[in-house]
Amino acid sequence: GENVEQHPSTLSVQEGDSAVIKCTYSDSASNYFPWYKQELGKRPQLIIDIRSNVGEKKDQRIAVTLNKTAKHFSLHITETQPEDSAVYFCAASKNTGNQFYFGTGTSLTVIP
């Protein structure tokens, strides 16, 4: 099966700085890579996703890049704000019945 690794497990940045979270995957057939944000005690919520036919996608302060050859993808948050503090999860899936494999999460703290 798929193995998704996520780094770092914790990340602290000053407000206004950028944050980068990296994930690698093992199955070259994976073709869909979503990122979720989870606040304490809440459900995971999708913040951005990317498909294997695209190398980069941006939505305001959030961007995701994908390198299929190296099998890694990254989340970039610019101009961080205290409300960006949360746990972020990457995931990978392929067209086999919607099986998603998640990374172990990154706890991001934005210091005001």
Next chain:
Amino acid sequence: NAGVTQTPKFQVLKTGQSMTLQCAQDMNHEYMSWYRQDPGMGLRLIHYSVGAGITDQGEVPNGYNVSRSTTEDFPLRLLSAAPSQTSVYFCASSYRDSQPQHFGDGTRLSIL
């Protein structure tokens, strides 16, 4: 639309008891999944379904059963609860393969 609804929100069981976690969605999604979330381990797939009458095992299926008699409902059954099943359980649904998953609010389950 209510989205994905999980009940109960909290539950305490004794070892050996059985129970059913309920999950319902009103988005007419074909695909539904159950995950468990444990500290430091991200979300792990327990069982998933690609449509009414079709279910399959995920990464960690032992000790759990599912059924999918309707498109809307996807209950998760714990057959004989064990302390190792103490976790937060999330149900999710999506329209089809490689589409964003929508999560419920979770069920926090403690087994004594």
